[in-house]
Amino acid sequence: MSLPKGLAEDVSRNLVMVAQLIDEDPEKAYGYSRVALRLASRVAAVREAAGFAAYATQKYSEALAEFRAARRMSGGVELWPVMADCERGLGRPERALAMAGEPEVQKLDKAGQVEMRLVAAGARRDMDQLDAAIVTLQSPELASSAVHPWTARLRYAYADALLAAGREREAREWFAKALEADKDGATDASDRLAEMDGVEFVDAFVEDEADEDESGLVVEGDLDDDLDEDDEDDEDEDDVLGRGDGDKS
Structure with missing residues (x-):
């Protein structure tokens, strides 16, 4: 809304392309984000989109810079978990863990807090602290039978950590629970279960x-x-x- 009409339309078209392509062709999405960034670098939504496009192409340093800029402009905290995950991508899991203990986490909504927990558990695994990763994921959200958009990913991460720790029976149980909650196919829990059961898929x-x-x-x-x-x-x-x-x- 802060841009002249013609410029706003050009920027919005590029942002729409970022959203449409970021999953199937992240490199193309990144290209569109760079165009939007050249046109309107002082708009928080543009910096955020550029950050996600860079994140999707594993350009973590660039993504972190864009997320920081978007956060300064908007004043929100919703990007905090993905910023912490960028620190992991840059090989700095200890910084991600430090961010998990900052006051900003308490300002996140439930989905954001779960995301932060997933990032913290990942950082523990990066540091070969498997038992700590498992404990990090143990939470009321994990124990709840209610299904939310983040439930499948939380259960999957817990199952994967259990398997990495050699607790196969428990891992299988939680992969099954992840599959039960995964209505949109966000995880490959079914493949992991089949692998654990020794099922081999053949191209007919x-x-x-x-x-x-x-x-x-x-x-x-x-x-x-x-x-x-x-x-x-x-x-x-x-x-x-x-x-x-x-x-x-």
Whole structure:
């Protein structure tokens, strides 16, 4: 709203493209975010979008700078967890843990506090503190039977930490709970469960092609080989006929 109408429309188009592409093609989303940033670098929403695009392409230093700028402009704390995760991405898990203990965390909504807990647990794992990571994730939100948008990811992270600590039976139970809450396919809990159960997925289409090859059915490569062999036989036959004609003459 702070931009002239024409400029605002140009910026908004680029931001829409960032939102549409950030999951399927983060590099393209990053490109659009840079255009928006050149057009309106003093708008908090633009700096935030640029931060998420950089974060999606693992440009953590750049993402952190953009998130800090957006936070200064807006005065909000909702970016605090992703800022802490950028510190992890930069190989500084101890800074992420320090941020988890700052007063800003208490100002986050429930989703933000859960996200901060996930980041803190990840930082513990970065530091090879598996037991501490497990304890970090143990919370009323984890124990609750209610399903929220963050429930599947919280249960999945807990299951993954348990598995890393060698507690396979408990891990399997929590992967199953994560799958139960994961209505949108946000995690690969089903694949992890199948892996733990020793289930191997086979591409039926590839298997059918292999069966056809073994059964002696002609495939494209075999057909080419057969045609080449036929051509060679014809040439041999022509040679014999030619020599015969010469003998007769």
